[in-house]
Amino acid sequence: MRARRLAVALTAAATLTLAACSSGGGDDDTDAGATGEASETSGGAEGTIRIGIKFDQPGLGFQDGDEYTGFDVDVARYVADALGYSEDQIEWVQSPSAQRENLLQTGGVDMIFATYSITDKRKEVVSFAGPYFVAGQDLLVAADDDSISGPEDLEGKNLCSVTGSTSAQRIKDEYAAGTNLLEQPGYAECVTALTAGSVDAVTTDDIILAGLAAVPANEGKVKVVGNPVSEENYGVGLPLDSDKCEAINEAITTMIEDGTWQELLDKNVGASGYEANADLNPPEPAACS
Amino acid sequence: MDDGYLEQFLSLFDQFDVLAAFWVNIQLTFYAGILALVLGTVLAMMRISPVPSLRWAGSTYVTLLRNTPLTIIVVFCVLGLWGQLGLVLSTDFQTNFFRLAVLGLSVYHAAFVCEALRSGVNTVPVGQAEAARAIGLGFWASARLVILPQAFRGAIAPLGNVLIALTKNSTVAAAGSVAEASGLMKTMIEFRPDVILLIFFTFAFGFVLIVVPLGLATTTLSRRLAVAR
């Protein structure tokens, strides 16, 4: 008897979950459609805009409880404001490096501010506004370490980068083949290994390193070497058919001219003592294609 | 399109050494399997031993390790043991991480080996232990000569399951700076997202090819070695 009741209950539960699943799926779809439409009315103050940022890079794009902080985030806020979207109309979407093109192509986001370098290969599938910043691959070392002034000095030393990153490979290939490479899931792990003295340097774009160095707990313990070996033009990622490029470039130009750009940079990564490469910064937005 | 598609996919294998990546997983499994078996046996002995503190230590170990995600354990081995405590298992940088990953996989799976062996001990009839005691064997002797040999034979199936789990879990070593199959798959998909299905099934079938024979061997062995009662 009991067994039978249980069977009925189980069947009922299974049916319910099935129903819940399918209706859940349906909701998702209609949801996506609705927001998609809303965001197409760009320029107006109607609807929301979905902006892709990093969630795990302090100083650039970082999710701090309910808040989003960082240089990329602040620039995105400024640009969105210029496009007519107020703060509460912005929907922040996490955009890890591997997903950025996909997110733009599928309409998952309307624009991306996520340390997104403009490259020819990427231009084939997405379009870019900006650049709004020129970064360069650099090294983060212990504050009292003067033995490393550039990638050539890494021969025989331990270098940390994130798994699958091309920047560490570049150092091995072009500068110091004898570099020992530690790959970690994130830069925070790398910095922990650096402050413990287990690795001698961490490599990626200088402004990302500066963001890490500006974290209160790391302040004074690490420094950015300041010898960038590449030129990364951070652009605003847009879908290929976007019509926002001109407006965004205008907003970026204004932001640079009225001093907000410098202000935001100082606010977010200034504590690290890092200064943007003045030869290339602030950049002039390239013409929209 | 069809022709070029397949050709392009095959050309991926010139660029990426898939077999070498799988070989890393097999090696991880092999070394971690042996270490986990040794450590797990010691733990199982501790848990059935006459000494209360040993039993306590054994069960605490199992409780702690079994309930921690493997990912955290592997990251700990790298950031904690090597990063903070300066534990170096090999002077070669990459080998060091390989061994740290083996260590992380072993301590985690040892807890499961211990549980598997305990279930094996449970299949040994009480009469065996009583007989062993009756002819004057102490704990050590009766465990070593009577109980454990039968327990191992009774625990082949659960031990096989642990080995299979270990094989698959060797992919988590990616979190510990070891270049293995799952990491390579991610890189390949990011490099050629258009052939994602083929890439995934290549790797998935790679694991099926390793795991299914293991499963079959386990079943055969557990039947052949089962103690007739």
Added chain:
Amino acid sequence: MSESVLFDAPGPRTRRRMVWVNVAATVVVVGIGAWVLSRLGAKGQLNPDLWTIFLTADPWVDYLLPGLVGTLRAAAIAIVTSAVFGLVFGLGRLSASRTVRAVSGAVVEFFRAVPVLLMMIFFWLGLSRLDLVEPRDLPLVAVVLGLTFYNGSVFAELVRSGVHNLPKGQREAALAVGLRRSQSLRLVEVPQALLAMLPAIASQLVVILKDTALGYIITYPELLDAARRLGSGQGNILQSLVVAALIFIVINYALTRLAGLLAGRVGLRTSGRAKAEPPSLVVATGTTPT
């Protein structure tokens, strides 16, 4: 454990010896602990600031609790979907049709053999190209799918072996009272098999919960990911990981205990264990499939 037949109750001399061995072992363990602590201290990892932050509300409200919610959400959904998957394919493996049996068998064996991490990465990267799910939900969907296919297959196996382990009389009786084979399965055998398998299912929940932690590799905001973000913001990643591990241990330990309790209770309500088990030397174990 106390009535173990493997050894005598220790006499006075053995007890004395045990005390000494225990003292020695404690000294060794404490020594290792002290060495570890001193090394950590030398590296500045024992700096109270890195730890006391966990006594304040902020890291909990901003990171750990939302992360825990993420972990529990993924686990809860995955448990339900795995149960459905497991029932469907478990019944499929018991089907009268040879084709259905073969297909279900192949599906179950395939997904049991593929690492969960591999599946998560595949769904995460693959689904993002198809535009089927909200990008915001994508990591969750990928985590749940990965967990479902693997754990659902394990559940399917549990259903199947549970039914196979029932005494033959159950089915014979069901058929004798005029039930069809499918009715016998649905009304008599599977419910009892599920009850008998409940402890194993509960242990599998621990596996699901732990495996959600793989989700951080595909940016699903679960507990481990939250701990890492907290650590990168505060510069105390090691400490954050310790706290996350402790949370996992507490929850999973509670689940394991629950599985043990269930094992004790359900034995009375099903004929699934009617086959007399060999008398055990030690207290029964809840063996967990990894």
